[in-house]
Amino acid sequence: MKLYTYFRSSAAYRVRIALNLKGLDYEAVPVHLLRNGGEQLAEAYRAVNPSALLPALDDDGALLSQSLAIIEYLDETRPLAPLLPADALGRARVRALAQTVACDIHPLANLRVLKYLKGPLGLSEEVKLQWVVHWVGEGMAMLEAHLARDPHTGRFCHGDTPGLADCCLVPQVFNAQRFDIDMAAYPTVMRIHANCAALPAFVQAHPAQQPDAE
Amino acid sequence: MKLYTYFRSSAAYRVRIALNLKGLDYEAVPVHLLRNGGEQLAEAYRAVNPSALLPALDDDGALLSQSLAIIEYLDETRPLAPLLPADALGRARVRALAQTVACDIHPLANLRVLKYLKGPLGLSEEVKLQWVVHWVGEGMAMLEAHLARDPHTGRFCHGDTPGLADCCLVPQVFNAQRFDIDMAAYPTVMRIHANCAALPAFVQAHPAQQPDAE
Structure with a gap:
């Protein structure tokens, strides 16, 4: 398996965690989101994923995109460690x-949107940061409310085994911390984050541990 | 089953189509996104869905949120018409x-984001429309590229039977047309849209056919 990835891509990070949790070997193919005007926009990568977004998975020639669809596919085809x-x-x-992470938080704070705020909309760095703080804060509050009220929440998002939701939560917290967002208001999110961060599958998927890390 | 819905909510529209495709009866509980400062923000609705977003499904007391998760749940628990x-x-x-619709298009053009552009960011109606045209256009181009290149595309997004992807495509086209976006560049999307629009399940889920339509 080949994973098209960028060390800091939140969506690629989700899939790296899932692959590690399942103990699956893969070859990392780095696609640099900033270099050469964005390598994800080049024809070579568009042939892999016409959306020109990361990640993509090549499973023996079958090309898959969208992190959550990829993780469900891995779970269906490699059922060990569900x-x-x-x-x-x-x-x-x-x-x-x-999906709270993938639909309600991440799309508003990812690279292409932040570039549009500063480029075409001509907003300042300060207003851009205000935007990130607002939407990530709104989304984290949703996640906290769902997790805090539900008895199914355990050491991880659902019970005491890490799964799909944890694969999404951890990269989003990483992203929030990059923007210095105060996470004190989300204690359940941060408790689960700490439990995940102690596991090798999450440690090895961390941006800083990637071959293309800067 | 009770579906918390708003006639023009794109995400609720997806679930209405899915329920109709499966021939499932449900009670529509309207939640008005604009009236009373947004009924989705009230405590009564937050008790149903702490995210304060539509839709939510009440299946005999079990409360579900996120349109794609709801549709997969319906598909697993009511396997007829997969x-x-x-x-x-x-x-x-x-x-x-x-997910191309639900993660890469819809989150950028939904009500809460458009309100933020005009409110806190103080952008003009014109710049707001430019934003919508840009992101919906980018997303539709992705969808078109995926659909046009793949032999699995049939009368519908995948083969000749409507499914989850069509439940997402049709509401997003409706949304694009509300903003007068030129859809000529997306012929495969529009061909599939036309095939869907001819089916009763899609007709009956249309915003104009809802009890809370205005």
Whole structure:
């Protein structure tokens, strides 16, 4: 398997965690989001993923995109160390938590959006940071509210085994911390983050541990 | 089953289509996104969905949120008229198409974001529309590129049966048309949209057909 990745891409980071949790070997193919005007925009990468976004997975010639779809595919084709619960309601809960990150937080604070705020909209660095703090804060508050009220929350997002939702939570916290966002208001999120951060699968997926880290 | 919905909510529209495709009866509970300062923000609705976003599903007391998670749950618990393919690669493809809408297009053009552009950022109506045209255009180009290049695309997003990806495509086209976005550059998207629009399940889920339509 080949994973098209960038060390700081939050979505690629999710898939790296999932691959590690399942103990799957893969070759990392770095795609630099800033160099050469953005290597993800080049024809070579568009042939892999026409969305020109990371990550993409090449599984023996089959090309997959979208981090959550990739993780579900890995879970279905390599069922050892499942990343989703066995019951339909549990799966719905874990998917909803993952989608809270992937649909309600990350799309508003990723590189292409922040570049648009400063470029075409001509907003200042200060207003850009205000934007990030606002949307990441809103999203983290949602995640905290879901996790704090539900007895299914355990050491991890769902029970005591890390899964799909944790694969999303940890990179989003990393991203928030890069922007110096105060995480004190999200104690359940941060408790789960600390439990994840202690596991080798999460440590080895961390941006700083990647071959393309700067 | 009770679906918390708003006639023009793109994410609620997805679930209405899925419920109709499966022939499932449900009670629509309207939550008005603009009235009373946004009914989704009230405590009564936050008890249903702490994210204060639509839709939510109440299945005999079990509360579910996030449209894609809800649709997968419906598909798992009511397997008749499946909305996902039987093979893992097909499922990954359909989920990736759905997530292209749900993660890469819709989050940037939904109500809360457009309100923030005009409110806190103080941008003009014109710049707001420029923002919508840019991001919806980028996203539709991604969707078109994925659909046009892949032999799995049929009368619908995946083969000749409507499914999860079509549940996402149609509301996003509706949303784009509300903003007068020129769709001529996305012929595959529009061909599939036309095939969907001919089916009763899609007709009956249309915003104009909802009890809370204005």
